[in-house]
Amino acid sequence: MLTIEGIDAGYGATTILQGVSLEVKAGEVVTIVGANGAGKSTTLRTIAGLITPTAGRISFEGQDITRTAAHEVVDLGITLIPEGRQLFPDMTVRENLLMGAYRKAARAAQAETLEEVLQLFPRVRERMNQQASSLSGGEQQMVAIARGMMARPKLLMFDEPSLGLAPIIVSQVFEVIGKIAATGTTVLIVEQNVFSTLKASDRGYVLENGEIALSGAAEALLRDDHVRQAYLGI
Amino acid sequence: MNIFLQLVANGLMLGGLFAIISIGLTLIFGIVKVVNFAHGEFLMAGMYLTWIITVGLGLHPYVTVLAVAPFLFVLGAMTQRFLIQPLLLARDDHVQIFATVGLSTALINLALLIFGADIANTPASGLRAPVQIGPVRILEGQVYIFIAAVLLVIGLQLFLSRTQTGRAIRAVAQNRAAAQLMGINVDRIYVLSFGIGAACVGLAASLVAPLYPVSSTIGTYFVLTAFVVVVLGGLGSIVGAFVGAMIIGLIDSMAGFYIGSDLREAVVFGVFLVILILKPSGLFGTRVSLSHIS
Amino acid sequence: MQRTETFAPPAARPVYLRPAALALATVLAALFLIPVVVGDAFIYHVFITICIFAGLSTAWNIVGGYAGQLSLGHAMFYGIGAYAGMILMNMGVSPWIGMFAGAAVAVVASVVISYPCFRLHGPFFALATIAFLEVFRVLALHFRDVTGGAMGMMIELKLGWEWMVFRERLPALVIAYGMMLVCLGVAWAIREHRLGYYLVATRERESAAKAAGVQTVRVRLLAVSASAALTAMMGTFHAMYLTFIEPAAVFSLTFSIQIAMFALIGGIGTIYGPLLGAVLLVPLTEIARGALGAQALGLHGFVYGVVLLLVVLFMPNGIMGALSRFTREKAAETPSQAGPVVSMPRAETRPPLGAEVMRVEGLQKHFGGLHVTNNVSFTLREGEILGLIGPNGAGKTTVFNMISGFMRPNGGTVSVLDRDGKMHQPVSPGDFAALGVGRTFQIVQPFASMTVEENIMVGAFYRHPHVNDAREVARETAHRMGLAPWLHAEARGLTIGGLKRLEVARVMAMQPRILLLDEVMAGINQTDVRRAIDLMLSIRDTGVSIIAIEHVMQAVMSLSDRVIVLSSGEIIAEGKPQDVVRDPQVIEAYLGKDFVHADH
Structure with missing residues (x-):
């Protein structure tokens, strides 16, 4: 579904990714793990079109999207739920969710999608008319995920969904991700919470210093000595 | 007492004038995050166009808005597309400031080249006639400006909150990166917003021209006050700009009478500096950071 | 650290032989010699004006360039200097003294104005400086007993070096040229010493500068004071040279923009960029004014504006920036692989934990x-x-x-x-x-x-x-x-x-x-x-x-x-x-x- 071949990318003159290649098949849940600063977020932002790679190729469903602008990537069915929620602070929760359905393919069905999404997030339904900035961190993360789903994406990407959340909320977030994957949506997650994420995934990539150091089935990675030592501390 | 009421009325009418000039400025800042130093020259261009059409075709000045607003929309959209957009990546303060300062300098002097140093009077079409409302007398044109300012505020608010495009504009203003992730074409929204902001100035130009003679430096005269109004109201806040305009209008009117007409401006700018230094977010701009906006 | 020396730029040639130094010397020499050799009054006037603007712009650059505080109100310091010189002269005090009095007032004003404005960035700092300038202009118009109000002020005609006023042009050129050199010297000295590094660091990242122990407010106040003092002194001389001043011309936004513009076009933040900007652009104005008179009303301003737009779009670092891109030597070629962190020899036993x-x-x-x-x-x-x-x-x-x-x-x-x-x-x-x-x-x-x-x-x-x-x-x-x-x-x-x-x-x-x-x-x-x-x-x-x-x-x-x-x-x-x-x-x-x- 998504193929990345040898991309280099970074900010300005600073290169962060060097020759990263990875692949996501339809219906999979794939994780990219790695330390802070390894380039995980940069990878997702490059796929989303927020950063244009300086080398390499990205394709989605056979179409080259290496240089496609961010808003057009969304139109093709890739949605990124950014790190740190990034809600529209002065809009209500309802307005935030409707912005999620801005994509042409999602606009017509936005009422039905909203209903479906709210089934998954009963707490969000109670907050519909509140300003997004007045929500707690956990609630904001739920709204951010719900907003991402409103686009009815084929590929949903999560950037550090557990960031800054209490452990109890983190497990709820992973529960929700599991449910989303169960609906057949393809999922690509970037996380520092290595254990929980790999548990919820089919396959994983380990990113170190902007390069893929290791990849394989999630279970195999969880048993891998290097991963256990470097990321699980055991 | 009558004098005081008259001063209040004058202040409010002046406020209406400041409001209609300032709304476009605050809109552009709120969305594109660019302080448009050429805003006053947009007004000047609009007033000259109004003058040309009214004198040339003998039309009522208010009719010219049909040509002036679209003209300024295009001028604004082009400014964004060909001047600001290439510089947005740089995100460098001095480059952005000098870009619009340069545009302002070029436009002022272009007007000077074309129209010379003399002032041009748009026919008043009866709009300078005084009307008596209760104990106070004001000009007919001022009343229309005030009404237009109120309608413009309401119209823009409805547009921004009720339409899909309006919501997209607000989304871009609140979080540019997230808006992109929703599939919004941010560059297009910026061009559109700059155009709308400039078109608002076009409306202002057609309404103001019958009351004030136009010259190449008319923009500088008004724009400094517009900056005061917009900072006072909170940059980016449309309602704030309206309230700010009323406050500045009243201060201007009162200071002119009680302190001395030649010190009016000093008082207004004094207020401006106090606001800028003590509460730079203005009365309504709680979220807009005045430092580097990313 | 012998081996680090190999990384120094290839600057083995003596300073005076480097092309940049040669070019600078040529420009400076030409600025003085051309009018003296030609001897024409108009050429004198053009070159005196170049010197004045180069000096003003160089002084502005200390604040606007090094410190990155984009002042569009610098004419207020110029105006303070002009009025101080003029008022004192008409009271019988030599402008050589008056210009220091003006500089002192300008320094006080600059500190009082800048201190609260430092929390403002970019366009807001610029707006605040514009507002202050307007206040000064309105006050100058209002207090007509002191300033002559809108009617302006004439100097009482007293000739000679003591009064800075001359019938012939050469002495005026000598003074303008000398003052320009002073501005350049101060700008150079600041940039090449700790203060300059601190200013640029503060401009680039204020928080990192603070962490490095830079007292960011203090260094900016120093910069602003130096800049205001130099600007005011230039103002005093310019007033004597013009023999007439009025609030609208002296406390003028257009004038402030012009000063800043020369720096931007030449190369903002560089030592000699403002000089270059003035040398290239001032003759344009003066010749347009001299040759076309009233017909060309607005022409030079229009050209300025367009040049400014073009520079901003295509040469945001000014002429100096564009030049240095061509002349930059191998130093900029960065090796692509990360160099190793040197492993350090360690003591056998670590010292015990202290207090x-x-x-x-x-x-x-x-x-x-x-x-x-x-x-x-x-x-x-x-x-x-x-x-x-x-x-x-x-x-x-x-x-x-x-x-x-x-x-x-x-x-x-x-x-x-x-x-x-x-x-x-x-x-x-x-x-x-x-x-x-x-x-x-x-x-x-x-x-x-x-x-x-x-x-x-x-x-x-x-x-x-x-x-x-x-x-x-x-x-x-x-x-x-x-x-x-x-x-x-x-x-x-x-x-x-x-x-x-x-x-x-x-x-x-x-x-x-x-x-x-x-x-x-x-x-x-x-x-x-x-x-x-x-x-x-x-x-x-x-x-x-x-x-x-x-x-x-x-x-x-x-x-x-x-x-x-x-x-x-x-x-x-x-x-x-x-x-x-x-x-x-x-x-x-x-x-x-x-x-x-x-x-x-």
Whole structure:
């Protein structure tokens, strides 16, 4: 579904990714793990079109999207739920969710999608008319995920969904991700919470210093000595 | 007492004038995050166009808005597309400031080249006639400006909150990166917003021209006050700009009478500096950071 | 450090033979000789005007360029100088004295105006300066007893050197030229000394400059004072030269914009850019004015505006920037591979832990209702390495901000021991730096437009005020940190790993006693992690205490004497690293409940 071949990318003159290649098949849940600063977020932002790679190729469903602008990537069915929620602070929760359905393919069905999404997030339904900035961190993360789903994406990407959340909320977030994957949506997650994420995934990539150091089935990675030592501390 | 009421009325009418000039400025800042130093020259261009059409075709000045607003929309959209957009990546303060300062300098002097140093009077079409409302007398044109300012505020608010495009504009203003992730074409929204902001100035130009003679430096005269109004109201806040305009209008009117007409401006700018230094977010701009906006 | 010398730019030729120096000398000589040789009054006038604008623009550049504070109200200082000179002259005081009086008033005005405006950035600073200028203009119009109001002011005609007024043109050129040289000299001196580095650093990253011990407000006030004084002195002379002034012309926004514009077009922030801008553009105005008169009303202004637009779009660094792109030598070619961090020889035995050097008690911080830090207390001893770990968002960086003065806690205290063994409670980043607390930033904060060497020098200046000493220390530090190959590359071109090391190098150059390191290992490779660990241990062995926020567990385990674990703003565990990682609470906070159930 998504193929990345040898991309280099970074900010300005600073290169962060060097020759990263990875692949996501339809219906999979794939994780990219790695330390802070390894380039995980940069990878997702490059796929989303927020950063244009300086080398390499990205394709989605056979179409080259290496240089496609961010808003057009969304139109093709890739949605990124950014790190740190990034809600529209002065809009209500309802307005935030409707912005999620801005994509042409999602606009017509936005009422039905909203209903479906709210089934998954009963707490969000109670907050519909509140300003997004007045929500707690956990609630904001739920709204951010719900907003991402409103686009009815084929590929949903999560950037550090557990960031800054209490452990109890983190497990709820992973529960929700599991449910989303169960609906057949393809999922690509970037996380520092290595254990929980790999548990919820089919396959994983380990990113170190902007390069893929290791990849394989999630279970195999969880048993891998290097991963256990470097990321699980055991 | 009558004098005081008259001063209040004058202040409010002046406020209406400041409001209609300032709304476009605050809109552009709120969305594109660019302080448009050429805003006053947009007004000047609009007033000259109004003058040309009214004198040339003998039309009522208010009719010219049909040509002036679209003209300024295009001028604004082009400014964004060909001047600001290439510089947005740089995100460098001095480059952005000098870009619009340069545009302002070029436009002022272009007007000077074309129209010379003399002032041009748009026919008043009866709009300078005084009307008596209760104990106070004001000009007919001022009343229309005030009404237009109120309608413009309401119209823009409805547009921004009720339409899909309006919501997209607000989304871009609140979080540019997230808006992109929703599939919004941010560059297009910026061009559109700059155009709308400039078109608002076009409306202002057609309404103001019958009351004030136009010259190449008319923009500088008004724009400094517009900056005061917009900072006072909170940059980016449309309602704030309206309230700010009323406050500045009243201060201007009162200071002119009680302190001395030649010190009016000093008082207004004094207020401006106090606001800028003590509460730079203005009365309504709680979220807009005045430092580097990313 | 012999071997670092090889990285110096190929500047072996004597200064006077370098092409840039030759070009400068030629321009300066021509500015004086051409009018003298031609002898035409109009040419004299053009060149005098060039000198005046070059001087004004050079003075503006100290604030607008070096310090990055975009003033569009500089005409107020010019006006102060002009009126002070004129008023005093008409009272019988020579403008040679009057110009210092004007400069003094301008300095006071500039400090009073700038101090509250420093919290404003970019366009808002510019707007505030415009507003002040307008206030000055209105006041000058109002107090007509002093200024003559809108009618303006004429000088009483008194000729001779004493009065700065002459029938012939040569003496005026001598004065204008001399004053321009003074402006250039001051601008050069500032840029080439510590103040200049501090100004540029403050412009590039104010927080990083503060962390490096720069008193950012003070250096900016110094810059503004120097600039205002020079501008006012120029104003005095210009008034004498014009023999007539009025508020609209003197306190003019257009005039202010022009001054700034020459600097931008020539090359903002460079020493000689403003000179170049004035040399190229002033003749245009004057010739248009002289040749076409009233017909060309607005023509030169229009050309100025268009040139400004073109420069902004296609040459944002001005002519100097465009020139240096062509002449830049190999120095800018950065090697693509990361240089190794030099492993340091270490002492056989580490010194014992010393006295308590930092004590943190009951730190509280909340943003709105959200508690980011809740009752955090710990101590740090001399020569100790304290690891600070916890999941992202646990509040580690917030704690760092509070123990380095960048954020005021809502409750609790931070005490730091000074060199004489007394405990202090510092408040500002400057206080912390003075007590020897140095920090890095998690999100790297390089001074992007400065070279690696200059970046580190900003830190080194803290203990070595002289440029050459600071450069020496910077090179040595760069070598230790494996940054030597990039000494002359701009910081913006480094990789993320390089920037992390630059961050550490800058703070190391300050020779701190307490080092706060925020995730310096993130994004560097395994070999370098091991070397970085050795480096930190060797730093510790010299008696420096370190608090390190770190995610790389390998580093945390082998470095730390003690580890503190933060979760949701609270300390949930503290102790030896081996014990802490086995704490069930820690495992849950880091790895989630599932993990605890799965493995235990």
